[in-house]
Amino acid sequence: MQDHFTGQLTRIQGRLLPGAEARRDLQYDHERRLAALDRVGAAATECGLRADSDRDLVLLAEDEVSLLEATGDEWARFGAAIRDLRGLLPLRSLEDFGFPGTPLAETEGEAAANPLEESNARLRRIGGGVEAWAFAAEADGSVYKFYLPREEGRIGSEFGFRRGEETTLRAEAGLGSYRGLLEKLLLVHALGGMATEVVAVTPEGIVVAKQALGEPLAQGDDMSGSLPAGLIEIPSRFLRANRDHPRLFFLASSDAGTTRPYLVADLHARNFVRCVDGALRVIDLVAAPWPATLTAREPAVADWLARVRHDPAASALPGARDEDL
Numbered sequence: 001m002q003d004h005f006t007g008q009l010t011r012i013q014g015r016l017l018p019g020a021e022a023r024r025d026l027q028y029d030h031e032r033r034l035a036a037l038d039r040v041g042a043a044a045t046e047c048g049l050r051a052d053s054d055r056d057l058v059l060l061a062e063d064e065v066s067l068l069e070a071t072g073d074e075w076a077r078f079g080a081a082i083r084d085l086r087g088l089l090p091l092r093s094l095e096d097f098g099f100p101g102t103p104l105a106e107t108e109g110e111a112a113a114n115p116l117e118e119s120n121a122r123l124r125r126i127g128g129g130v131e132a133w134a135f136a137a138e139a140d141g142s143v144y145k146f147y148l149p150r151e152e153g154r155i156g157s158e159f160g161f162r163r164g165e166e167t168t169l170r171a172e173a174g175l176g177s178y179r180g181l182l183e184k185l186l187l188v189h190a191l192g193g194m195a196t197e198v199v200a201v202t203p204e205g206i207v208v209a210k211q212a213l214g215e216p217l218a219q220g221d222d223m224s225g226s227l228p229a230g231l232i233e234i235p236s237r238f239l240r241a242n243r244d245h246p247r248l249f250f251l252a253s254s255d256a257g258t259t260r261p262y263l264v265a266d267l268h269a270r271n272f273v274r275c276v277d278g279a280l281r282v283i284d285l286v287a288a289p290w291p292a293t294l295t296a297r298e299p300a301v302a303d304w305l306a307r308v309r310h311d312p313a314a315s316a317l318p319g320a321r322d323e324d325l
């Protein structure tokens with residue numbers, strides 16, 4: 001299938017849910033995109049370039065270093081890495097998605113209108129505001145989310161960690177990185193959530209993601225009994241978070257080569273939808289890689305992490321039930 005806006009291959013159309021094979025392909029694309037971004041970062045460092053935020057890396061154009069590529073292997077690697085990333089995260093303009101070409105920057109002292117505030121002839125606004133502006137395509141109902149960058153090249157939401165008082169760690173949601181946003185979209189998908197693609201990034205640094213359309217739930221519905229499988233409850237003496245239902249999740253890579261722990265949370269009713277098959281699926285969450293270097297120094301947490309990795313039902317203390325602690 002071709003995407004209505006970009007003409008690129010897509011596996012998402014309206015309310016339809018992609019099958020198992022298409023879902024595996026989608027997850028693999030997320031992984032390859034993250035790996036490509038890492039290679040661009042590593043290659044830039046090798047060339048002696050320091051990016052203030054990964055926004056600069058995400059926006060590098062294919063021809064940016066072409067003149068330097070003949071000057072050395074590191075520049076050739078940098079050029080190749082940029083082209084790889086561009087193949088998995090194309091640059092597209094907001095006009096390609098039917099929005100007026102208003103610049104987002106201020107003009108003559110007046111703040112420019114945010115072109116995403118309004119529906120356009122091809123996209124109808126359906127929600128959002130904190131991280132993303134969500135629209136449904138008039139043509140087929142597919143959902144397009146536009147993640148707007150914030151100050152200092154930050155985008156989306158991600159957890160940061162600090163030591164707590166009654167708890168080992170406190171996780172606090174704040175502005176995130178481009179890498180964190182791409183990783184969040186992978187996690188939504190990997191948790192058996194709504195099929196999610198990354199469609200493009202605009203020259204302004206807006207990330208465009210696409211999802212199948214579902215029915216929103218009523219705000220305030222209790223989700224504690226319907227969280228995705230594979231999420232492990234975290235003893236509150238180890239970690240508290242300022243978002244609903246903080247959980248540990250081991251993300252397995254498609255090739256089953258690695259399994260990495262993440263904190264996943266913000267699993268409230270507005271971040272789920274009901275799909276055509278009647279199932280609930282997560283559409284959004286807040287996450288961060290589990291702060292393993294911090295918790296490695298905490299024997300009780302490190303020990304628990306090692307045990308739940310092998311047995312998700314393992315309790316916080318060997319031989320004890322968490323309710324009894």
Ligand SMILES: Nc1ncnc2c1ncn2[C@@H]1O[C@H](COP(=O)(O)OP(=O)(O)OP(=O)(O)O)[C@@H](O)[C@H]1O
Pocket residue numbers: 126127128129130131132133134143145194211212213214215216270271273283284
């Ligand atoms: N796939 C979808 N199907 C149906 N509705 C959706 C879908 N994705 C998003 N929406 C609607 O748009 C809203 C915002 O989407 P999302 O949660 O991804 O962005 P957000 O910026 O994190 O928003 P919020 O801050 O409100 O959580 C959702 O609460 C939902 O009402």
Ligand SMILES: [Mg+2]
Pocket residue numbers: 270271284285
């Ligand atoms: Mg949300």
